[in-house]
Structures are given as structure tokens and as C-alpha cells.
Amino acid sequence: MTATQSEAIADRVLRHPFFVGIDPTLVHAMVAKAEERTYDVGEVMVREGRPAEEFFLVLEGKIALEIGAAEHPGITVETIEPGEILGWSWLVAPYRWRFDARAVKPTKVIALNAAAARYALAAHPAFGYEFLMKFLPVVAERLENTRVQLLDIHGH
Amino acid sequence: MDSLKVGDRRVLERNDFPSLFRALSAKGYKVVGPTVRDGAIVYDHISGVDDLPIGWTDRQEAGKYRIERRNDDALFGYVVGPFSWKKFLYPPRERLWTAARDGDSFVVTPEPLDGAPLAFLGMRACELAGVAVQDRVFMGGPVVDPGYAARRGRILRIAVQCGQAGGTCFCVSMGTGPGVQKGADVVITEILDGSRHYFLVEVGSTEGAAVLSGVPLKPAASDDPAKAQAVVGRAAAAMGRTLDTEGIHDLLLKNLEHPRWEIVAKRCLACTNCTMVCPTCFCSNQEEVPDLSVEKVERWRRWDSCFNLGLTEMHGQAVRRSQLSRYRQWLTHKLAGWHDQFGTSGCVGCGRCITWCPVGIDLTEEVAAIRTAPMRSAATSEGKK
Amino acid sequence: MVTDARAFGGHSHGTGVPAGHPYAPRPFVVRARTQETPDTVTLRMEPRIPGDRLSFKGGQFNMVYVFGVGESAISISGDPAHPEELVHTVRAVGKITNKLASLTPGAVVGIRGPYGQGWPLDSARGRDLVIVAGGLGLPPLRPTIYDIFRHRESFGRIEIVYGARTPKDLVFAEEVRTWLPKSDLRVQTTVDAAGRDWYGDVGVVTTRLPAARFDPANTTAFVCGPEIMMKLTAQALAERGVPSEAIWLSMERNMKCAFGFCGHCQYGPSFVCRDGPVLPYKTLAPLLAVKEV
Numbered sequence: 001m002t003a004t005q006s007e008a009i010a011d012r013v014l015r016h017p018f019f020v021g022i023d024p025t026l027v028h029a030m031v032a033k034a035e036e037r038t039y040d041v042g043e044v045m046v047r048e049g050r051p052a053e054e055f056f057l058v059l060e061g062k063i064a065l066e067i068g069a070a071e072h073p074g075i076t077v078e079t080i081e082p083g084e085i086l087g088w089s090w091l092v093a094p095y096r097w098r099f100d101a102r103a104v105k106p107t108k109v110i111a112l113n114a115a116a117a118r119y120a121l122a123a124h125p126a127f128g129y130e131f132l133m134k135f136l137p138v139v140a141e142r143l144e145n146t147r148v149q150l151l152d153i154h155g156h
Numbered sequence: 157m158d159s160l161k162v163g164d165r166r167v168l169e170r171n172d173f174p175s176l177f178r179a180l181s182a183k184g185y186k187v188v189g190p191t192v193r194d195g196a197i198v199y200d201h202i203s204g205v206d207d208l209p210i211g212w213t214d215r216q217e218a219g220k221y222r223i224e225r226r227n228d229d230a231l232f233g234y235v236v237g238p239f240s241w242k243k244f245l246y247p248p249r250e251r252l253w254t255a256a257r258d259g260d261s262f263v264v265t266p267e268p269l270d271g272a273p274l275a276f277l278g279m280r281a282c283e284l285a286g287v288a289v290q291d292r293v294f295m296g297g298p299v300v301d302p303g304y305a306a307r308r309g310r311i312l313r314i315a316v317q318c319g320q321a322g323g324t325c326f327c328v329s330m331g332t333g334p335g336v337q338k339g340a341d342v343v344i345t346e347i348l349d350g351s352r353h354y355f356l357v358e359v360g361s362t363e364g365a366a367v368l369s370g371v372p373l374k375p376a377a378s379d380d381p382a383k384a385q386a387v388v389g390r391a392a393a394a395m396g397r398t399l400d401t402e403g404i405h406d407l408l409l410k411n412l413e414h415p416r417w418e419i420v421a422k423r424c425l426a427c428t429n430c431t432m433v434c435p436t437c438f439c440s441n442q443e444e445v446p447d448l449s450v451e452k453v454e455r456w457r458r459w460d461s462c463f464n465l466g467l468t469e470m471h472g473q474a475v476r477r478s479q480l481s482r483y484r485q486w487l488t489h490k491l492a493g494w495h496d497q498f499g500t501s502g503c504v505g506c507g508r509c510i511t512w513c514p515v516g517i518d519l520t521e522e523v524a525a526i527r528t529a530p531m532r533s534a535a536t537s538e539g540k541k
Numbered sequence: 542m543v544t545d546a547r548a549f550g551g552h553s554h555g556t557g558v559p560a561g562h563p564y565a566p567r568p569f570v571v572r573a574r575t576q577e578t579p580d581t582v583t584l585r586m587e588p589r590i591p592g593d594r595l596s597f598k599g600g601q602f603n604m605v606y607v608f609g610v611g612e613s614a615i616s617i618s619g620d621p622a623h624p625e626e627l628v629h630t631v632r633a634v635g636k637i638t639n640k641l642a643s644l645t646p647g648a649v650v651g652i653r654g655p656y657g658q659g660w661p662l663d664s665a666r667g668r669d670l671v672i673v674a675g676g677l678g679l680p681p682l683r684p685t686i687y688d689i690f691r692h693r694e695s696f697g698r699i700e701i702v703y704g705a706r707t708p709k710d711l712v713f714a715e716e717v718r719t720w721l722p723k724s725d726l727r728v729q730t731t732v733d734a735a736g737r738d739w740y741g742d743v744g745v746v747t748t749r750l751p752a753a754r755f756d757p758a759n760t761t762a763f764v765c766g767p768e769i770m771m772k773l774t775a776q777a778l779a780e781r782g783v784p785s786e787a788i789w790l791s792m793e794r795n796m797k798c799a800f801g802f803c804g805h806c807q808y809g810p811s812f813v814c815r816d817g818p819v820l821p822y823k824t825l826a827p828l829l830a831v832k833e834v
Contacts (some may be wrong), residue, residue, distance in 0.1 A: 041740070064735075064743060076735040079743040081752065104740040148745045149733045153767035154676040154706035252564045255608065261589055261649040262608050264565045297815075299563050299800040409809070412831045439804035442564075442612070442797045450609040455564065460803070467805055470795050471634060481833035485807070493810035497801075 016057045017083045026127040029120040033113040039103035046101045055087030061107025066100040090114035160365040166373035170353040179370035189277035197237040216323040219516030235322030240435035249458045269306035279315045281333030285504040286435030292498045315340035318391040324507030326397040332504045334391035345384035356384045397520045408492040421480035428461035430509035566606040566651025582642040586627045596624045599685030600659030606651030613637040614796040618680035630680035656799040660685040665761035669697040675766025699726035700753040704746035757782030765791040775822045788822035
């Protein structure tokens with residue numbers, strides 16, 4: 001990747017809603033090895049159980065998160081939109097994906113390298129704090145939504 | 157005899173009291189009044205003076221009721237019993253209509269509304285207030301209950317002013333008594349004065365005047381009104397309970413999570429006694445009663461209670477499952493929600509719910525406990541996650 | 542014994558059912574039946590009495606009666622501009638609704654109504670409208686949505702969000718698809734869980750709100766569905782700045798009489814049948830925060 005391509009990606013990362021407000025110099029450390037990717041409809045982005053070596057900023061399209069096994073194959077439990085972030089398994093041991101992710105629309109993402117990100121967070125604790133404080137509400141909201149789904153409010 | 161006008165006061169001697177029954181009968185009224193039965197003073201159809209609880213009184217406290225003999229022969233020397241006049245205006249079971257199949261369809265025949273005019277003899281001030289409260293419920297809104305309206309339209313209200321208070325009374329706190337202000341066709345005050353036993357009778361309406369025209373009445377003495385006032389004054393001074401109604405609507409509705417509810421909930425059996433004896437409680441259920449062939453059905457309405465689990469059943473389970481929630485609903489509705497719904501309190505201070513609660517729960521005590529230590533202003537707000 | 546119909550202040554329509562008796566149902570004939578989802582059926586009916594018609598406002602409901610079985614409170618789901626046809630969408634969950642869901646054309650039901658306060662569409666004129674429906678919450682909103690389509694120019698932006706349990710539980714799915722291409726409003730559909738053949742959104746309805754575009758201070762919201770869904774949706778809208786007096790919820794409670802006499806449907810000081818079922822979040826918020834009210 002050229003320097004300008006790298007700059008362009010860093011720029012897109014900075015403009016992504018998740019990263020707005022974070023010190024740009026710190027983001028550069030994180031976007032080393034970042035790349036833009038597209039996925040066609042139906043294409044699988046990650047598989048449950050595989051090492052979580054990346055996480056994604058969603059730019060366009062829609063991604064379905066699927067869990068399942070045996071008699072409950074492939075149930076989509078959530079869809080992720082542009083402007084959202086996909087993947088927190090890279091932050092929590094054992095650093096393996098906990099679901100399958102599949103594009104349900106033509107999708108464009110920036111894939112960020114998990115190892116580079118973990119290193120950047122560890123090397124700059126203040127950045128690490130800011131980043132995690134942005135990440136935590138995302139996880140909290142997903143948890144809250146999942147709890148409501150668990151209530152199965154439509155099934156009497 | 158000069159014709160009587162509203163506001164006129166006359167005297168009826170004790171010995172002439174039977175003539176009141178004759179006058180009512182002559183005008184086509186069946187008399188419903190107090191009588192002793194099963195160890196209580198209840199309201200039932202009566203035919204003469206001898207059916208009245210002559211010389212009886214009642215002793216009431218939280219969870220306690222018994223009758224005992226007086227040392228005089230007062231006809232109305234008691235307070236209130238387990239029944240109110242509610243059971244005659246709004247019967248515990250009532251058939252609303254019958255219907256029969258008609259090919260693919262059906263035809264509904266509403267229940268006829270005719271019936272005998274009733275004279276309610278012995279209505280207390282709190283009971284008049286209770287009827288007025290139920291008038292608002294069943295006749296005061298856009299829908300009028302046909303049965304209630306029909307029965308209500310043919311009663312004669314003969315009030316009796318209280319000369320004593322029951323152990324659980326608080327009509328003074330609720331502004332409903334013990335003196336009768338309005339709403340009666342005839343107001344009677346029983347006066348036992350030495351060897352004299354007579355009644356001061358006040359005409360409350362033209363219907364009352366028409367009935368009294370058949371009764372031998374004498375002019376009232378100049379001090380009779382004062383004597384009647386004194387009778388009422390004795391009752392007012394001896395109230396068994398008080399209820400501070402200042403700001404009670406907001407006090408209760410802003411304290412829905414007060415710890416006091418837990419305390420009373422541990423005692424409450426959800427037995428529904430309070431709602432049955434209360435003159436204003438009106439919850440009801442409807443039942444579809446088909447005959448065996450399901451060619452004909454009857455639709456019945458019967459008393460229900462907010463203490464019954466089934467009242468709030470939705471999608472297979474009750475919304476108000478705990479005793480706490482049901483007691484809270486009853487009390488907050490009676491003393492707070494009623495104001496929003498009908499513009500008055502639902503409570504007339506008769507004390508029946510206190511007397512007839514098997515564990516002696518006293519709503520005046522519950523309200524006082526919340527008032528003494530209300531919760532700080534609501535922690536809950538819109539937008540709280 | 543024949544009853545004098547004048548006792549009820551009205552005249553009979555010729556079948557012995559006096560007008561104005563509050564407890565007596567009127568016969569309606571089922572003309573068509575549509576299976577919407579595995580457990581939900583739409584019944585289209587006509588009055589059996591010539592000249593009878595049921596004018597209503599979106600958000601109102603009837604007590605629907607099955608002879609010999611009983612009554613159930615069901616929202617009206619048809620078009621207010623066509624009161625000659627009465628439409629009810631019924632989910633089979635209990636004794637009466639199971640019977641209703643099994644009726645075929647020609648069957649006669651009894652109707653009492655319409656009852657209740659409907660969606661206050663007039664209060665939304667000139668404002669953005671956000672309509673959020675969950676599961677069986679869409680049928681009570683559909684009549685008002687028809688009114689909105691008829692008077693589209695009276696409103697600002699319109700955002701409709703509809704969520705159900707799974708794709709096969711989406712009621713009026715084909716009809717909602719005809720709303721999607723309208724360029725002057727937006728419809729988002731979501732489900733709680735889906736299989737591989739669903740290419741739409743998955744997640745509770747509140748997850749769709751961030752994508753909805755409206756000016757909160759100048760928005761009116763109509764929300765209908767399971768109580769917890771309405772509560773969370775109203776909170777999310779209020780947090781975004783929609784005034785609580787402009788957020789309307791359709792409450793549901795056990796009903797018997799439907800006109801404020803039987804006491805069953807009380808929620809705080811309100812009779813859901815008479816003061817609601819549509820009520821403002823401003824009034825409801827303190828009660829929704831307390832359990833078992």
C-alpha cells in the first residue's frame with residue numbers, strides 16, 4: 001500500500017462515527033495494515049471459532065450476525081449497519097469470533113488489524129481508555145437489545 | 157292538613173311511626189330498611205316497625221363487629237352494618253340480556269327494567285353520599301347503565317341522622333356527615349328526651365312531601381331543630397377515625413413504591429371483604445351463560461373485586477400478581493384515582509372496610525403512615541435506562 | 542317479554558336490539574377471511590342490520606362477540622374512509638380469539654363499539670411523524686396510516702418502523718411492501734431473529750431509530766406493540782428530544798365492559814378503554830416505571 005492510500009484509509013477511519021473525537025495521531029498507529037474491502041451479497045466475512053484477527057468499520061451495506069449449531073442452524077440475531085463497528089472478540093480472550101458474519105447487501109468495510117490495534121491501545125493508555133470508553137457503550141447497547149430479544153415479547 | 161313544602165319540619169311521634177309504613181305502601185313503595193339477622197343489622201325488605209332493630213346498637217372496631225342491646229328502645233340507635241344500599245341499586249348478580257340463535261345470526265333481548273319502587277328507610281349521611289358517588293359512576297358519564305338508572309329513578313330516600321358514631325367512622329374527615337346535607341327525600345332525626353320519644357321530620361323533596369302527607373305530623377317546637385342538631389353533634393364529636401385528605405391524591409400517586417405497601421401487603425389476605433361492603437366499589441365481571449344446546453344464552457354481570465387475580469388477567473397471567481399491587485390499586489383508586497375519574501373521593505368515611513377486614517387493616521392508618529414519611533420526589537423519570 | 546325499546550332512548554333497527562343498550566352486541570357477518578401469519582387472521586365483515594355502519598377513528602377498538610363463548614377487545618384494522626366494511630385482525634391466543642380465527646365467510650359475530658380514544662392525528666399536522674409498530678401493533682395503526690396517506694401533504698417527514706418476531710410473523714407483509722417504494726416516506730422492517738432467506742434488518746425496533754430522520758422537537762410519535770417494546774421505544778424517542786406529550790402509546794389491559802363501568806382495565810387513574818387506549822407518554826412515564834400498576 002502506498003503512503004497516500006494509507007492516508008486515505010486513515011482519513012476514512014477518522015471520519016467514521018465510531019472514531020469521531022479521538023486524537024488523530026493515535027489513530028494512525030491503529031490503522032497500520034488497515035485495508036478497505038468489499039463483500040458481495042451472501043459472502044461470509046468471518047466464521048465462528050476462527051481467530052479474531054480483525055475488526056471492521058462498516059461503510060456501506062448490511063451484515064448479518066449468525067449463530068447456531070445442530071438443530072438450530074444459522075439464525076441471524078442482529079444486523080450491522082453503515083456507521084457501526086463489527087467485532088469485539090479481538091479485545092476479549094480467547095480472541096476468537098463468536099458468530100458468523102455474512103453480507104446481506106453489497107458491503108464495504110475498513111478492516112483493521114487486531115494485533116496492531118491491541119498494541120496501539122497498550123502503548124498509549126490514554127488512547128486505550130478513550131477507545132474502550134467508546135467501545136463499551138456499543139457493547140452495552142447490544143447487550144440491552146439482546147436482553148429484549150431474549151424476552152421474546154412477541155411470543156405469548 | 158296544610159300541604160308540605162321542601163324544607164318544612166314537623167314532628168312524628170313514636171307511636172305514629174307505623175303510619176309511615178302505611179303511607180309508603182299506599183304510594184306503592186316496598187320498604188327496605190334495617191333489621192337484625194345473623195348477628196348483624198342488615199338492610200332487607202321489611203313490613204313494619206317491629207322489623208326494625210328496636211333497642212339494638214352495634215359495636216365496631218378494626219376487624220370486629222357485634223350487636224348488643226341498648227338501654228332504650230331507639231329504632232335507629234346503631235350505625236352501619238355489613239350491607240350498604242348498593243346491593244339494591246347495583247345488585248350482586250344481574251342478568252343484562254338474553255339472546256337466541258336466529259339462523260346464522262342471533263337476536264338480543266335486553267332484560268326488562270321495570271320493578272317495584274323501593275323506599276330506603278334509614279339511610280345514613282355517608283350512605284347518601286355513597287349513592288351519590290355511584291350515581292356519578294353509572295349515570296354521570298357518556299354511558300348510562302340502564303338497570304342502575306331505572307332502579308335509581310324509583311327509590312325514595314328516607315334518611316336518618318346519626319346520633320352516635322361507630323368505632324371506625326370518619327365521615328367528618330370526608331365531609332359526608334354525620335348531618336344530612338342533601339340528597340334525601342325525607343330526613344328523620346330520632347329524639348329520645350326523658351320520657352318523650354319522637355322524630356323531627358324534614359321534607360327533602362316533593363316526593364317526600366307527597367308521602368308525608370299521609371302521615372299524622374305535628375308542628376315542630378321551636379327548640380326541636382336545636383335538639384336535632386345536638387343529636388348530630390354527638391355523632392360528630394365521637395368519630396372513631398380521622399383521615400387527613402389534604403393533598404391525598406398526589407401523596408398516594410407519588411408514593412407507589414413506598415415501603416409501607418410491603419407492610420400492609422403482608423397482612424392483606426385479598427379476601428375482597430372490603431370491596432363487597434364498600435358502598436362505592438363497582439368492579440364487575442360479565443359471564444356468558446349458554447344453555448346446553450347453545451341455542452340460547454344469558455349475559456350476566458356480577459360483582460368483582462380488584463383483589464381478584466383474574467381482574468387483570470392478560471395473555472394468561474395477571475398484571476397485578478402480588479397482594480401488594482392489588483391492595484395498592486384498591487387504596488390509590490379509592491382515595492386518589494377516583495378524583496381523576498369522577499371528581500370526588502371514592503371514600504365516604506363509613507368505616508366498613510376497617511370493621512369487616514378479617515385482619516383489621518385500617519386505611520386511615522395506612523395513609524397516615526405514608527404521610528408521616530413520604531418518599532423523596534420520584535427517582536424515576538422519562539428516559540431513564 | 543317484549544321490552545319497550547324507548548326505555549333505552551333509541552329506536553330499534555328492526556331486530557329487537559334497541560339502539561343505545563350499552564351491553565348488547567350487534568350482528569355482523571364475516572364476508573372474507575385472510576390468513577396473515579400462522580396465528581393471525583384478518584376478518585372482513587359487514588353489518589347484518591341494513592343501514593347499520595360502524596364509523597370509527599384509527600386506534601379505536603370493538604368488543605367482538607362469539608355467541609355462546611364471550612367477548613374480546615380487538616382493535617379495528619380497516620380503513621376509516623370505508624365504514625361500511627368492518628375489518629379486524631385477530632391473533633389466536635385464547636378461547637375467544639381461537640374461535641374467531643377459525644370463522645369462515647357467512648359466520649355471524651357480535652360487535653359492541655367503537656370504543657376508546659384513537660390516534661390523535663390532528664395534533665400531528667405540520668409535524669414529522671414517527672410510527673413504530675411491534676408484532677400485532679401494526680393492525681391498530683393501519684387505519685391511521687391510511688388516513689396519513691390520504692393527507693400526506695399535511696405532515697412533514699414520515700418514518701414507519703415495523704418489527705416482528707421472525708419474517709413469517711410480519712403482518713400485512715405484502716401490503717407493507719407496497720408502502721416501501723413511496724418516495725415521500727420511509728419504512729423500515731426488522732425482525733428479532735431470521736434465517737438465511739432474510740436479507741433485511743435483524744434486531745429490536747429501537748435499533749432502527751438511529752437511522753430514522755426526523756426533527757425531534759417537531760415530531761409526533763405513535764407507538765404500538767408489547768408494553769416493554771413501547772416503553773423502550775418511548776424512552777429512546779424522548780432521549781432524542783421528542784416531547785413526551787407528543788409520544789402516544791396504545792395501552793392494553795383486560796377489558797369486560799369497554800366503557801368504564803367494570804373497573805378491569807384501570808391503569809393508574811386511567812380507564813384504558815375510555816381514556817385510552819391511546820395515551821400520551823407524558824402521563825404514562827411515571828406509571829411505566831413502576832411494576833404491577
